[in-house]
Amino acid sequence: MKQNPPANSYDEWSRLREVVVGRADHYTEHHTDSSWMLFYFENVAPVLGDTAAERDLLSIPAQLVDELNEDIAGLVDTLTGCGVTVLRPAAPGKDVDIRSPYWDARATPPLNVRDQSIVLGKTIVETAPHIRARLFENDLLKPIFYRYYEQGGNWLSMPRPALAAGSLDDAYFRRRGVDVSTATSAETAQPIDGLGLEMVFDGAQCIRLGRDVLVNVANTNHDLALRWLRDNFPQLCFHRLDAMADNHIDSIIVPLRPGLMMLRSPQYLPYLPQALRSWDVIYPPPMSGPEPDYGDFGFVIPTASRYIDINVLSIDETTVVVNSHYPELIRVLEQRGFTVAPVRHRHRRLFGGGFHCFTLDTVRDGGCEDYLT
Numbered sequence: 001m002k003q004n005p006p007a008n009s010y011d012e013w014s015r016l017r018e019v020v021v022g023r024a025d026h027y028t029e030h031h032t033d034s035s036w037m038l039f040y041f042e043n044v045a046p047v048l049g050d051t052a053a054e055r056d057l058l059s060i061p062a063q064l065v066d067e068l069n070e071d072i073a074g075l076v077d078t079l080t081g082c083g084v085t086v087l088r089p090a091a092p093g094k095d096v097d098i099r100s101p102y103w104d105a106r107a108t109p110p111l112n113v114r115d116q117s118i119v120l121g122k123t124i125v126e127t128a129p130h131i132r133a134r135l136f137e138n139d140l141l142k143p144i145f146y147r148y149y150e151q152g153g154n155w156l157s158m159p160r161p162a163l164a165a166g167s168l169d170d171a172y173f174r175r176r177g178v179d180v181s182t183a184t185s186a187e188t189a190q191p192i193d194g195l196g197l198e199m200v201f202d203g204a205q206c207i208r209l210g211r212d213v214l215v216n217v218a219n220t221n222h223d224l225a226l227r228w229l230r231d232n233f234p235q236l237c238f239h240r241l242d243a244m245a246d247n248h249i250d251s252i253i254v255p256l257r258p259g260l261m262m263l264r265s266p267q268y269l270p271y272l273p274q275a276l277r278s279w280d281v282i283y284p285p286p287m288s289g290p291e292p293d294y295g296d297f298g299f300v301i302p303t304a305s306r307y308i309d310i311n312v313l314s315i316d317e318t319t320v321v322v323n324s325h326y327p328e329l330i331r332v333l334e335q336r337g338f339t340v341a342p343v344r345h346r347h348r349r350l351f352g353g354g355f356h357c358f359t360l361d362t363v364r365d366g367g368c369e370d371y372l373t
């Protein structure tokens with residue numbers, strides 16, 4: 001009988017053996033409470049404007065969810081066809097409301113499984129959610145995490161944040177003179193006496209390069225998490241990227257193999273550790289296709305930027321899964337000698353993620369190597 005391997009995932013590019021692919025069943029609402037608004041502020045503020053505070057459940061047309069699920073099925077088929085074992089979270093229920101002593105929220109399905117966990121070598125780390133609606137999302141991955149634990153892997157969790165009123169830091173925006181009061185004035189949670197800013201952090205704020213891990217730190221919530229990572233993983237070298245983005249960085253920097261990365265634009269080079277700046281860079285080509293037209297669906301808002309399509313998933317150092325709706329990038333990668341597995345992903349801007357976000361690579365061949373010296 002085939003023995004399941006323990007988790008082993010140190011980088012973003014070595015041969016992929018096992019991966020969790022998220023699921024979007026019943027993803028027909030965004031609960032736009034203050035924690036959601038603050039997290040997606042850069043994406044949604046230009047569209048929502050001052051009306052944000054009045055909206056609570058923002059509905060997503062069922063047809064778009066169905067199409068998303070078709071595209072995810074295509075991703076699963078492609079990965080399976082490439083010899084990768086695909087694992088899926090347990091099925092989320094419909095209209096699941098969750099409640100803590102300080103707030104309530106409509107639970108988010110486990111679609112962007114990159115966000116609430118990070119695999120650091122043989123250890124699965126559950127991170128500390130920013131968005132209240134996501135606090136129990138990982139419960140649906142626990143069957144998988146137990147499987148790896150039983151194979152001898154380690155499993156850690158950052159302290160679970162209360163996400164009470166006042167837990168989240170808006171320093172990233174204050175530094176830039178951006179007024180986030182449309183997000184924060186919509187606060188409906190209760191405070192906890194004496195609790196200040198908490199440790200709050202998503203796995204997708206990290207990019208793994210073997211022994212070295214890039215960590216985007218944009219505020220005190222994230223700084224607390226960086227300290228936790230350093231204390232718990234003394235064998236790894238965490239590089240602090242100072243506010244390179246509001247939170248996730250996997251639509252900005254995507255290492256493709258040692259010595260080669262994709263980078264959103266040269267303006268991000270100064271944020272990177274010196275050793276990485278000498279890597280060869282592919283800058284994403286302009287997209288010629290039109291933006292999807294959602295006019296017929298009434299009110300839909302983007303939770304990802306137009307750069308979300310650089311969020312590719314590597315199967316190995318020469319094979320990448322890329323959105324078939326971005327033929328310009330496919331061409332550039334092929335010219336550089338990559339084999340591209342194209343997969344259709346129509347609604348990537350509506351659900352906050354591309355193929356890297358929708359996946360959690362639990363087993364890859366690579367080890368704890370030093371690729372920076």
Ligand SMILES: NC(=[NH2+])NCCC[C@H](N)C(=O)O
Pocket residue numbers: 043112114115204248249250251303304305306307308352353354356357
């Ligand atoms: N792991 C993720 N969910 N990453 C998505 C990052 C999207 C990024 N904030 C953008 O708008 O481009």
